[in-house]
Amino acid sequence: AQTVTQSQPEMSVQEAETVTLSCTYDTSENNYYLFWYKQPPSRQMILVIRQEAYKQQNATENRFSVNFQKAAKSFSLKISDSQLGDTAMYFCAYSGAGSYQLTFGKGTKLSVIP
Amino acid sequence: EADIYQTPRYLVIGTGKKITLECSQTMGHDKMYWYQQDPGMELHLIHYSYGVNSTEKGDLSSESTVSRIRTEHFPLTLESARPSHTSQYLCASSGFGKATYGYTFGSGTRLTVV
Numbered sequence: 001a002q003t004v005t006q007s008q009p010e011m012s013v014q015e016a017e018t019v020t021l022s023c024t025y026d027t028s029e030n031n032y033y034l035f036w037y038k039q040p041p042s043r044q045m046i047l048v049i050r051q052e053a054y055k056q057q058n059a060t061e062n063r064f065s066v067n068f069q070k071a072a073k074s075f076s077l078k079i080s081d082s083q084l085g086d087t088a089m090y091f092c093a094y095s096g097a098g099s100y101q102l103t104f105g106k107g108t109k110l111s112v113i114p
Numbered sequence: 115e116a117d118i119y120q121t122p123r124y125l126v127i128g129t130g131k132k133i134t135l136e137c138s139q140t141m142g143h144d145k146m147y148w149y150q151q152d153p154g155m156e157l158h159l160i161h162y163s164y165g166v167n168s169t170e171k172g173d174l175s176s177e178s179t180v181s182r183i184r185t186e187h188f189p190l191t192l193e194s195a196r197p198s199h200t201s202q203y204l205c206a207s208s209g210f211g212k213a214t215y216g217y218t219f220g221s222g223t224r225l226t227v228v
Contacts, residue, residue, distance in 0.1 A: 035216045039155070045204065045219040052214075089155050090193045100145055100164060102213055106156045 002027045004094050006105035013082045014113050020067075021077045021108050023092030031097040034068070034075045039107075040088040048090070051075065079110075087112045117141045117171060120205050127227055135223045137191045137205035146188040147217065150174060151202040165186055167183035195227045196225055 003026045013019035025034070032053045039045040051059045051068050058066050063083075067076045079086055092105040115215050118139040127133055139145065148161040149172075159172030163182040177199070178192050188207075192199055206217040 033214050033216075037216075038217075044221045047216050047218075050216060091157070093216065095216070097214065098212060100208070100213050101147075101159070101162070102217060104157045106154070109155070 002029075002094050002096065002103045003082070004092050004103050004105040006090075006092050006108050008108045009106070009110070011109040012113055013047045013079075013091060015082055015084060017082055018078060018080045019082055019110065020094075020108065021079075021090050023075045023077070023105055024093050025073050025075065025092075027073070027094065027096065027105075029096045029098075033095045033097070034066075035077075035093040035095070036066070036077045036101065037091040037104075038086075039091065040085070045091070049077065052085045080103060082112045083113050084114060118205060118207055118218050118220040120173060120203075120223050122223060123221060124224050125226070127225070129156050129194075129196055131215075131228055133195055133225070135203055135205075135225070137188045137190070138186050138197045138221055139188075139207045139220075140186065141207065141209065141218065142185065143207035143218070144185065145208045145213070146182070147208075148172070148180060148188070148190050149178065149204040149206065151204055151222070155158050161190065163176070170186070195225075197227045199225060216224050 005024045033049045036048040044090045044109045093102040121136045149157045158174035161180040162178040163169045204222045205220040
């Protein structure tokens with residue numbers, strides 16, 4: 001079974017600085033998809049970024065980018081120019097190419113400090 | 115603008131009451147999911163459905179039940195609420211085929227049983 005590990009339960013970053021959230025996963029599959037979700041306090045969980053395992057290029061969405069290391073099974077999220085609105089729980093998730101379900105990590109609580 | 119709707123947003127109810135948490139989506143997604151989110155914010159899959167008249171229990175045992183009579187509607191019912199049911203409940207859906215594009219989440223229902 002696939003597992004997703006987020007080793008940082010809580011992190012903080014100064015406004016305008018850069019922060020990296022870690023995620024590792026365990027799988028025997030060669031083709032799969034990885035996601036980062038953001039859940040702001042008392043608000044809807046939204047998809048931040050998605051990575052296809054067969055693409056070597058790291059995904060980027062504005063201030064959010066990933067460092068995808070397939071051999072190391074690592075999928076970290078970098079947030080540049082952190083903003084107060086980035087304060088949220090961040091969940092890393094995995095989906096096998098043949099799966100209907102996502103496997104989530106336990107989450108990292110990020111606080112952006114003014 | 116949300117494409118998946120959960121009502122109520124907050125609910126405080128007495129022990130022993132029957133409750134139904136509503137979840138509806140307008141995207142025509144065939145797959146829907148219910149997650150229970152514990153105080154540490156970890157997500158636990160309690161029910162899922164891959165189509166009309168198809169429901170399955172998830173990884174976390176739950177006393178709740180679900181139904182899927184219409185594609186767009188996936189309500190969760192507790193026949194007799196107890197304080198141990200106090201939690202946040204998240205509904206999600208995913209589109210056609212495998213979960214390669216992730217889930218869309220509702221805003222959640224925060225349930226408190228007193």
